[in-house]
Amino acid sequence: GENVEQHPSTLSVQEGDSAVIKCTYSDSASNYFPWYKQELGKRPQLIIDIRSNVGEKKDQRIAVTLNKTAKHFSLHITETQPEDSAVYFCAASMGVTDKLIFGTGTRLQVFP
């Protein structure tokens, strides 16, 4: 069935360094790829998303890249800050529907 693999499961970086999280998806019809941030005990919140007709999107310190041929997409956080510490989830649409398949999450820790 459809699935999304996410790596790494944990990531520790020093404040100011960059962090990269990678996801691969199986459904070649997927066309929407959001990233969610979830702080401990809180709800997931969208931080950035990309659609299949775009290869890269940037929002301040956060960027997402998409390679449709290879079926993978990545989240890049530059100049990390302690408040970036959270669990990050990637997701891919089930085909061209609005249903999402989520990855298993990456716990990012940013040390001062």
Added chain:
Amino acid sequence: NAGVTQTPKFRILKIGQSMTLQCAQDMNHNYMYWYRQDPGMGLKLIYYSVGAGITDKGEVPNGYNVSRSTTEDFPLRLELAAPSQTSVYFCASSYSRGQGYEQYFGPGTRLTVT
């Protein structure tokens, strides 16, 4: 706007009991979703609805039922609770035309079945 609200925040059920998790949104979103999140895992879609009167199964629907009589409300029913249903349940909504729009999540309901 309150956004997406869920009640209760916490609940402990005994095996075999039933309950309804409530979800409401005031953003006039047509799509609504129920997810469960097990410890250290991602979210799994249980059921979703594209509008009042229309519901469909997600990845893990067994043991659950839903209804959508209004645009605002999307309750999730657990019948004969089992320990495997111990999880955090999130409701979400989006305004969608089928091309992928932001899903707004509620605060979650933490359910323990013992």
